[in-house]
Amino acid sequence: MLRFILRRLVLAIVTLAFLLVIVTLIPNIAPGDPARKIAGGTASPERLIEVTEALGLRDSVATQLWKLVKSVVTLDFGDSFSVATGEPALSLVLTALGNSAKLVILSLIVIVPLSILGGLVTAYKKDTWIDRLIINVGIAFSAIPDFVAGVFLLAFLAVPVDFFKVQGAAPPDSGILTEIQHLLLPVIAVLLVYFGYIARVTRAGTISALDSDYARTAFMRGLSTPQVFRKHVARNALQPTVAVLGTQLGYLFGGMVALEKVFGYQGVGNLILKAVDKADYPVLRTGVLAVAIIYMLATLSADLLIAYMNPRTRQSLGDN
Amino acid sequence: MTGSPIGSQAAGAQGPSPESFAGAEPGATAPASEGKKQIRKEQLRVLYTSPGFIVGVIIVGFWIIASVLPGVLTSFDPKEFVDAGPRVKPGGEALLGTDKNGWDVYTRVIYGARKILTIAPISTALAIAVGTFLGLIMGYYKGWVDEILSRIIEAILSIPVILMAIVIIFTFGRTTTVIIGTIALLFVPAITRTIRSAAIAESDLDYVMSAKMRGESGFFIVTREILPNVVGLVVVEGTVRLGYAIFTYTTLAFLGFVGGDITDADWGIDVSQNYEQIARDIWWPSIFPAAAIASLVIGVNLIADSIDKAVKS
Numbered sequence: 001m002l003r004f005i006l007r008r009l010v011l012a013i014v015t016l017a018f019l020l021v022i023v024t025l026i027p028n029i030a031p032g033d034p035a036r037k038i039a040g041g042t043a044s045p046e047r048l049i050e051v052t053e054a055l056g057l058r059d060s061v062a063t064q065l066w067k068l069v070k071s072v073v074t075l076d077f078g079d080s081f082s083v084a085t086g087e088p089a090l091s092l093v094l095t096a097l098g099n100s101a102k103l104v105i106l107s108l109i110v111i112v113p114l115s116i117l118g119g120l121v122t123a124y125k126k127d128t129w130i131d132r133l134i135i136n137v138g139i140a141f142s143a144i145p146d147f148v149a150g151v152f153l154l155a156f157l158a159v160p161v162d163f164f165k166v167q168g169a170a171p172p173d174s175g176i177l178t179e180i181q182h183l184l185l186p187v188i189a190v191l192l193v194y195f196g197y198i199a200r201v202t203r204a205g206t207i208s209a210l211d212s213d214y215a216r217t218a219f220m221r222g223l224s225t226p227q228v229f230r231k232h233v234a235r236n237a238l239q240p241t242v243a244v245l246g247t248q249l250g251y252l253f254g255g256m257v258a259l260e261k262v263f264g265y266q267g268v269g270n271l272i273l274k275a276v277d278k279a280d281y282p283v284l285r286t287g288v289l290a291v292a293i294i295y296m297l298a299t300l301s302a303d304l305l306i307a308y309m310n311p312r313t314r315q316s317l318g319d320n
Numbered sequence: 321m322t323g324s325p326i327g328s329q330a331a332g333a334q335g336p337s338p339e340s341f342a343g344a345e346p347g348a349t350a351p352a353s354e355g356k357k358q359i360r361k362e363q364l365r366v367l368y369t370s371p372g373f374i375v376g377v378i379i380v381g382f383w384i385i386a387s388v389l390p391g392v393l394t395s396f397d398p399k400e401f402v403d404a405g406p407r408v409k410p411g412g413e414a415l416l417g418t419d420k421n422g423w424d425v426y427t428r429v430i431y432g433a434r435k436i437l438t439i440a441p442i443s444t445a446l447a448i449a450v451g452t453f454l455g456l457i458m459g460y461y462k463g464w465v466d467e468i469l470s471r472i473i474e475a476i477l478s479i480p481v482i483l484m485a486i487v488i489i490f491t492f493g494r495t496t497t498v499i500i501g502t503i504a505l506l507f508v509p510a511i512t513r514t515i516r517s518a519a520i521a522e523s524d525l526d527y528v529m530s531a532k533m534r535g536e537s538g539f540f541i542v543t544r545e546i547l548p549n550v551v552g553l554v555v556v557e558g559t560v561r562l563g564y565a566i567f568t569y570t571t572l573a574f575l576g577f578v579g580g581d582i583t584d585a586d587w588g589i590d591v592s593q594n595y596e597q598i599a600r601d602i603w604w605p606s607i608f609p610a611a612a613i614a615s616l617v618i619g620v621n622l623i624a625d626s627i628d629k630a631v632k633s
Contacts, residue, residue: 255482262595
């Protein structure tokens with residue numbers, strides 16, 4: 001088990017280092033003068049030199065990478081160029097992550113029980129009209145892009161129903177209930193996107209677990225359906241669901257760029273979008289790194305949870 | 321896919337002499353290919369009669385007509401100031417209303433199909449070609465190349481696609497070539513991973529072993545033995561990825577990352593240009609292109625789902 005965790009951690013760190021190097025070298029690769037992109041077309045030559053130096057483009061690639069190592073060790077990722085000039089990139093990213101976390105946590109509270117319930121209901125009602133209805137509608141909604149779902153919600157809920165808000169962020173200093181009220185529409189959009197996906201995975205896992213010999217034995221021993229489920233089936237049936245949730249958690253943090261834009265929500269996706277728009281390299285670098293770290297932690301914990309649920313996986317993962 | 325490995329197996333078993341890699345092949349494969357044809361026929365029948373497939377083809381077919389012959393479906397130009405004037409409600413003078421520029425929303429939706437139906441299929445085809453190639457090579461040869469590429473794939477997959485796309489397009493510029501290349505590149509890892517595990521499973525089967533014992537080259541085994549047996553999977557993967565490509569392109573367009581002229585008819589761009597007016601109750605200029613995106617993605621997914629079911633039947 002320990003070997004498995006260590007192996008995964010080492011892999012994650014190597015991947016992160018790899019990503020970080022690439023993101024750091026972007027200004028070197030990008031066509032055109034990156035300094036001009038940041039300073040704008042009309043900038044004076046002095047300003048251009050200043051920006052070039054701030055970017056570290058005068059240094060050799062080796063020096064740039066060495067500076068990168070230093071910045072990782074000291075957790076100082078430089079100051080923002082243009083998104084919020086002078087602010088440390090790290091604090092900007094952390095604020096945005098906090099906003100994203102609010103959205104993600106609320107989404108999970110709503111999505112996880114509902115979609116697992118959906119998966120269980122459809123598994124027990126396999127091949128009936130209710131199964132087909134839930135799964136097909138769910139899948140149709142998971143197929144459409146999140147911003148499309150968001151725009152539909154704006155038009156059909158936010159405008160006609162006063163209770164739903166157009167803006168994802170509540171006005172400053174409002175209570176937690178108001179914040180939740182403002183987050184409702186983005187959360188519903190996320191629910192639409194994920195419900196069918198997670199429900200389908202749960203459904204498949206439950207059906208195959210219910211078909212197994214051990215479940216049949218348990219039924220034959222005269223246990224009731226809920227008993228069989230709790231004691232024998234759940235552990236196996238929900239493994240795919242946990243795996244999917246693990247990977248999707250990372251996406252919820254960084255992949256909701258378009259949805260954040262629709263609801264004007266200042267999450268980490270929106271921050272990275274702004275950083276790209278204004279060629280703010282320090283913010284971009286820190287943001288991408290943060291999203292990657294969260295994603296890796298999420299998949300790692302999902303893997304660990306699965307290993308805990310299924311001793312066999314534990315074995316095979318350790319041997320790998 | 322079902323049954324075809326057995327067919328090739330029989331072919332291998334009947335012509336095991338190492339020196340005759342071509343000679344024994346045609347005669348031996350004849351009965352096997354008969355069986356294959358039968359299976360393929362059955363699969364096609366399942367496909368053509370599934371309601372999901374029919375609905376999907378009708379939806380996608382409509383958008384293909386719109387992208388090839390938009391003039392048949394509308395008499396206006398996407399940037400023509402129509403008589404109705406700007407911000408006219410749907411119904412009445414303009415079928416789906418007009419936007420803030422006085423352009424006909426219906427016409428723009430029709431013309432908007434072309435760009436997406438060019439870029440998404442091209443990038444999908446590119447991704448499928450590269451991903452299938454890499455997956456087969458990695459799955460068959462394994463070894464250190466496989467090990468390194470697998471790690472790179474994990475690294476790419478560890479960043480949300482949209483974020484990665486934004487960063488790459490930002491780096492190399494917002495041209496159509498870059499966008500196609502980016503979408504293709506981002507889909508390669510997932511495709512490679514699927515094909516790789518299929519290739520690994522196939523490599524363990526007897527027909528690959530017997531081809532090896534016949535002394536076939538690795539190239540022959542990969543392209544002539546393994547590839548035909550994963551074609552079904554490649555097709556399924558292709559249609560699923562086409563759905564994702566549409567998803568990704570429209571999202572990039574919505575975020576303003578596709579370059580070009582923002583007045584061009586493009587569903588994603590039209591949504592981004594008009595969604596803020598929803599709050600002022602002018603919903604039609606953004607909701608209709610959004611609905612077009614939804615319909616196309618759902619149509620492609622219906623087709624993908626039906627093909628998947630047919631291949632597995």
